[in-house]
Every structure is written in structure tokens, then in C-alpha cells.
Amino acid sequence: MFSLALLAYFATLLGISSFYHSLQKWQNHSEDKDISIPSLLLEEPFHKWGNRLLTKQKELLKEQQKRNEELKMYQNLFESLGEGVLVIHKAGHLLLCNSQAKKLLEVRKERKMEGLKLLEVIRNMEIYQFYKSLLHEPAYREKEILLGGRNRRNLLLRGTSIEDGKGKIFGAVIFLSDISSLKNLERMRKDFVSNLSHELKTPLTVLEGFIENLKEGGWENPEQAGKFLEIMERNTKRMSSLVQDLLLLSQLEGGKFQLDLQPIGLEETIQNIIEDLRSIWEEKNIKIHLECPSSLEIMVHANLFIIACKNLLENALRYSPPDSEVLVTCKEDSKEVRISVHDQGPGIPQHEQGKIFERFYRIDRGRARSKGGSGLGLSLVKHIVQAHHGQILLDSQIGRGSIFTIQLLKKKEEHKEKPYKTDITGVP
Template sequence: MRTFQSRILRTYSILIGLILAGLGVVLGQLFPVFVDRSAQSVISSKMDTLSDYLSTTDLTKNEQQAVIQQMSSNLNSDVSISEQHSLWLFLFLTFLIAFLIALLLGSSIFKKYAQPIEHLTETAMELARGNYRIRAFEDDFSGMSMLSNSINILARNLHDISVMRETEKERLKTLIENMGSALIMIDRTGIVTIVNRSFLEQLQISLENIDGKLFSKIGLPEKIEEFIDKLFLTESSSREQIQFQRNLHTYYKDAYGAPVIGEHGKWLGIVVVMHDITELVKLEQVRKDFVANVSHELKTPVTSIKGFSETLLYGAYKNEETLLSFLEIIHKESNRLQVLINDLLDLSKVEQVGYEISLQKVRLSDILNRGLEMTTHLVEEKNMMIESIVDEEVYVLGDTNRLIQIMMNLLANAINYSPENTTVRVNIFKNQKYGIFQIRDEGIGICESEINRIFERFYRVDRARSRNSGGTGLGLAIVKHLVEAHHGLIEVESKVGEGTVFNVYIPIAKS
């Protein structure tokens, strides 16, 4: 690509050449006339001199006239040819020297003024390409200093704007990616343009299946698609609580959608933000269930105590047999009420934020022995057997009393939910991170859909059997919180009619 300097120098050289050539042609036409006149004057003077000389000789007048004519013809011919050659040679050399001098001067002048223009042009082109770090050379001598200074100010301003834009872009990207709510932006044609990480995680969709596709083709739940369609139809803000199922789980979303309006009121698309309120809805349901269950659980023993005590006050106390029977029932119901209240207090304590336990090195076999001692009467009542395989060297970091409480609850459940003449198997072992105790029964089992709910407060797999066994429905909820307080895990495996296995993982104590 030819530079500005070479193009202007070429144009200048052609222009100077044409001017000099035209001037040469004009001079070439005028000089012969001048030369002819000069030559005739010289020849005339010489002919006069020759005529004077011939008059002194013996030649006749005719002979003299013939000699003069011959000499005049020869002289005119010789002078014309020599003068014309000399003239054209002189003109060529003169104009060639003038052309070279003009070219040299023009090249120097153009270099002085064209190079800054070329540099400014290159700087402007780099700015147009997005290279805002380039700067123009400021030269006062070339007369381009004001233009160079203006371009440099423009470059600095563009660089500052670019840096600010990139910073804002990164901030916005970080905000969108790390916000806890799911966000999706759809243009006016229905193409998905922006989604954040929370959206992909909450709806379990990969970015490859979304980017640049129609929102109706990416596998969104039907309720969400209906909400988006509503936004496109109304072109106004809307808020709605959406419930949908995915992978056998029910999710709840608080969705807010609004149109995106650009400059001059141009409608660009919509944006939807969804807050996951699944846990809040579940907690609200648990709260409602808890209030209902507590009311129900308290109502039964209180009603019994009140009814039997009123009967006694109305005269039944006079019959000793009836008195003893009613007092025994009142005592049993009051004990049940006391157990329920104690369990509620324990559960309330372990659910408190910041609840801490006293951790120390404990041997799991000792915990098992204490638990077996306290449940012996239950085993004997149902003619059951306890089999155990114990690693005596399993030491964990835990609270002795709380670990006994965990062991007692799980052993009591295994016994209460198993038929008579069956076996409960207890294993104690360890892996690299946890000490593990496993309790396996041959009881009624738990169906798969209920396994995730057994740790809820007051939830019972078999309500009649739980109530007959004296259970409050809070034991497994307490166990779960106590295990978590030990930074451990609890797992459940069960099959209906075959039995249930509880695996409790407690971090091992370092030597």
C-alpha cells in the first residue's frame, strides 16, 4: 500500500515534469526564430565584408554575385543545423537539472509535512481498531502539534472510557454470576442472551443447551415458560410464585419479570429473576406441621389426665379399685407428657444456632455397652437377640452423653419396630476419616419415598406402633442434630418388610 508521501511526491513530480515539458516546447518554438534572426544578421555582415573584398579582385560582377550566393547558402545551412542542435541540448540539460532540483526540494518539503500526516492517519486507524494505548508524535516544527495534541487527548479519553467500561463489565459479570438468584435475559425474538450460574444450577441445565437458543427449546419447566410467555404478551412487569416438579422433587420459585427498554423507548426483550424459596416453603410447612403435631401430641395425654381426674373428683375415688386404675393411667399419661416435653426441650436446645458440645476422645465400644445395658429390658420383653461385631480400637471425638443418647434412640427404634424373636445386629468399625457404628434390624422397613422425611419432627412411619411404644416422634430429629453437632453424617438404607440399616459416621480422634 503506497504511503501518502509517495503518492503526493509522484503527483508533484508528474506535475513539475508536465510544466517543464510544456515550457520546453514553448521555448523550443520561440528560440529558432531568435536564432534565425541572429544568424541572418551575422551572415549579412560577413557577406558585406566578402563583397567588399571581391570588388578588389579581377572577377566580373556575375562571378562575384555567384560566389556571394553560394557562400550565403552554405553559411545559412551550417548555422541553422548547429544552432538547432545546440539549442535542444541546452534546453534538455537545463530542464533536467531544474526537474531534479525541484524533485529534491519537493521530496524534502513533503517529507517534512507528509510524515506527520501519515503518522496521525496511522494513529487514527489504530484508535478505530480499539488500540487506545497508541499516541501521536507531537512536533511543533511540522505545524501539526494542535492536531496531534487533540488526537492524544482523544486517545487518553477513549482509553479511560475503555478501562472504565471493562471494569464495569467485570463488576456486572461478577455480580450476575455470583448472585444467589437465578437470572435469564431473553431478547425480543425469544433468543436467550444471558443466564447466570445460579439459573443453570437450579434448573439443572448446561450452558451449551441454552446459549443462543429459543427459550421454548431449552427444556424449561412448563410453569416458567408460561410465565415468560405472559411477559411477552403483556410487555409489563409481573411477579408470581411458581411451583414445578423435577427429578421427583418439588421446587418453589418466586419469579419477577420485567421488559428491557432501550433508548427512545425501544423494546429489547425481557429479564426474569427467580428466587429459590423451596426451603422457606418447606420450613413453613414444617412449622405448621410442628404446631399441629405438638397440639395433637399434647392434647391426648392432657385430655386423658383431665378426664380421669374429673371422674375421680365426681366420686369415683370412693372405689379403691377404680381409684388405683385411674391413678395408674394418670401417672402413665403424665410420664408420657414429661417425656414429650423433655424431648421438645432437647430438640430446641440442639437446634439453636451456635449449639456446642464437649468433645473428647471416646471409645465407641464403651458407648455401645452403655446403650445395650439401658435397652436390655426392651430386648427381653420381645425375646430378641443383639449380635455385635466390634472393633475395640475405634476412638472418636465426641460427647459421651450425647453419643449414648444417639445410640439409645437408634437401638430403641430398631427394637420397637422389629417383630418378636428377631435379631438386631450392631457393627463398629472405621475408615480413614470416621468411626462408624451400624445398626441393622429386621423390622417393618421404610419405603423409599419416606426415607427423606424420617428425620422430621413428629414424623412416624407407623403411627399406631410408635404411639404404643411410647415414642414421641422426636427421637430421630434429635439424633440428626446431635450427629451434625459432632460434624458427622447419618445414612439410612431400608426395604419394606426386610428391615432398616442406620450408619452413623463420627470423626475419629487423632492419636
């Protein structure tokens, strides 16, 4: 009797084990779709219990599958955002970190962040303190920080705490936005207003002084009055030139300038520019060498192209020392024409080269103003070249001078392939 009872008990355990194994196979999506239920469990009271267990298991698996799909949807949503997203548990470990956040924080894309402590992977106290403030004082917050590393950048942190179903805080979510470009534009705007004010103030002060002098009787001395008028005329032309350059630059930046492309002879055009600048290179005894095929033509907007080339050559002459040489070369291949201006000036530091094409930007402001010019020349060159869908390149070393190169397409049809866009943040 005891043996029969033990055998029955063993069979019962075996049946339950087999049934559990079948449920596990179903849960793991086994290819075996038929779940074998032991005959013992088809009898009362196991039959009713087995059906309930199987039904409950199906419901739980269906609910889990639904939650997994929702989780995947939210993960894809966070990945598609252009902003970095961090979801952090109140214990300090990461629950979610999308690829954009890894990029901004300079973390390898393949590195798994979930489950790691925030300070282990980010090591930035400002972000950590911002996260802690969200836990202590639940409210929407913003903060700007400067992030170091290989690429220094300005980040805007926006965050809020997360509550569970009972209203208790269990973590925080932080959105990270790269606002470096906005900060750069803000800096450029402030510099522009400051520099423009200075550029206009100097000639206006001169005019005001000489007008006052003439009012007090200076006009009675014809020779002195003539000199005053010459200086006043020169400063008036300087302001007029500045305003014209600003208007042209505004049109180019807005993409509103309509190009009238026509073929021009490159050698003759540059020879005329050299002649226009004769007073500068003769005064400094600078020799200009031009190497350009006489048959070379290019499709450009003539007036704009002349402004660009004249600004480059004038810039080279102003910064070249006396008794030096400036070389202008024109070369072509099947698709492009390249016009290069090589001077023997002081050269441009590497860290300044990305800013040299900004409006009013000067490496040595005092020295640059003493050499004349509005401070808009190189910015105009860049935007004129971009309007022709070309590139302006710079190769410069301290003590070895600079080479500015304009690259332009040769055929008119190629200019129409792409709409004109402008970039005011640096060299394309």
C-alpha cells in the first residue's frame, strides 16, 4: 500500500513537472505548439486547476508582450529625438540613455549605460547636481553648462522628476541640447554690434571735429579748409563703403542676390584689379606675379567676382611686408577653376583660421585697423564664393604667409544643380 502511494505521489510530481515544462516551452515560443497535458491532470481536481493556470499564464504572457512592445516603441521614440535623453533612478543608476546623449557626452555608442551609476560614466558634477536638485525639489528646471572634453560645447539641460503611481518620486528625466551654435551666433551678434559701432564712430568723430573747426573760422584759411575737406571726404567714403558692404553681405547671406552668370577672361580681369591697387603695391614696393593662361574663361557674376578677387589681393598687399612678393595663380581641370593668392605676410594662427571669415573679425584689432579696410572683406569673399557654389580655402602658417584659394565650377549648368545656401559660422 505504501509503495503504491509513493508511486502515485511520484507520478503526480512527474506530471506537474511535465506540465510546468510544457508551459515553459510555450512561454519561450518553442516551435512545438502542442502543449502536452499529463493525463493525471485531466482528472478532477487537477483539470480545473490546470485550465486556470494555463489561462492565467497566457494572460500574463500577453500582457508582458504588450509591455515589451510599448517599451520598444518608447525606446525608438527616444532614439529618434534630436536631443540627448537620460532617465535616472533615484538610487543614481541610469535607466535609459539614448545615442544622442552618448554622442554629446562623448561616450562610445556601443557601450551599455543602463544600470551603471551616473557618475561612473559621465563624471560631470554639474549634471549630477542638476539631477539631485530634481529629486529634492520636484519642478521643471533648466541650466546651461559648458562641457569640456575633446570638443568643448555648450549644453542646455532641461529636466523634471518622475513619480510612480503613488505620487512618490522614483527618478528624473534630463534632456540635453547642444546650443553651441546658438551661443556662437549670439557672440557674433554682440561682436558685430560692437565692431560696427566702432567702425562708424571713428569717421563720425573725425567729421564732427572738422565741422566744429570750420564753424569756428577754419574756413577762412583756404589751404587749411581744403585739407579738412579732403579728410572729411575720405571718412565719408569710408562710411559709405562700409554701408554698401553691409547691404551686399546682407543680400548674400539671405540668398536674395540674383546671379547673372557670364563668361569673363580671367587674366584680363585680374590684371585690371592689380592696376586698381597700384597705389598700395607701389607705396610698399611689392611685386605682384600673375600666372594665368590667357585663354582661361570662367562663368561668374562679374561684379561680385571682381569684389571677391580684389578683396583677397588687397588683403594680401596690406599684410605683406615692404619689398616682398605676392603670387596670383589660376589653374583649371575638367571641372574646376582655382584662383590662389599667396602672400608673404605674418601668417594666421591655426586656432584663428576658422574665425577669419566672420564679419569684422580681426586677429590683432589695433594693428588691423591701422592697415585700413572695413573688416568685411574676407566675409564678403566667402559669401560671394558660396553664392557661386564654390569653396574658399585657406592654407597658412606663422612666419610663412598665407594662401587663399577660390574654387569655382566651370560650367553654368553646374551652378544650377544646387540651391544657394550660406553658412555664417566658418569656412565651408
